Amino acid sequence: MAWCAATAARPIHLALIEGVESIAGGEGPWLQGVRTVKPGVLLAGLNPVCTDAVAAAVMGYNPRAARGTVPFQTCDNTLLLAEGHGVGAAELGRIDVRGVSIAQALYRYDS
Numbered sequence: 001m002a003w004c005a006a007t008a009a010r011p012i013h014l015a016l017i018e019g020v021e022s023i024a025g026g027e028g029p030w031l032q033g034v035r036t037v038k039p040g041v042l043l044a045g046l047n048p049v050c051t052d053a054v055a056a057a058v059m060g061y062n063p064r065a066a067r068g069t070v071p072f073q074t075c076d077n078t079l080l081l082a083e084g085h086g087v088g089a090a091e092l093g094r095i096d097v098r099g100v101s102i103a104q105a106l107y108r109y110d111s
Contacts, residue, residue: 039107049088060108
């Protein structure tokens, strides 16, 4: 989520998140328990923070989760940090989601 500082300095006008095929259970194949998943989604947005917040919700995570809770068990929630700097929203109620709803696109990564 390197977009946080970069977005404040140089706005990003289009954010694309490909979730057609991915992995769940860790950051890479070197971790035990990582598995291939096929959510079959492609997300696009005009703000990278808002787009990441929607992507987190589509993955079954709370985009406003506090440090110490999934998926931010060992780090600060970068969505909240970016929101605090005024570069986007992590609050789903403030984001205009169009097309398929979050509920329809939901693919839980934690199960």
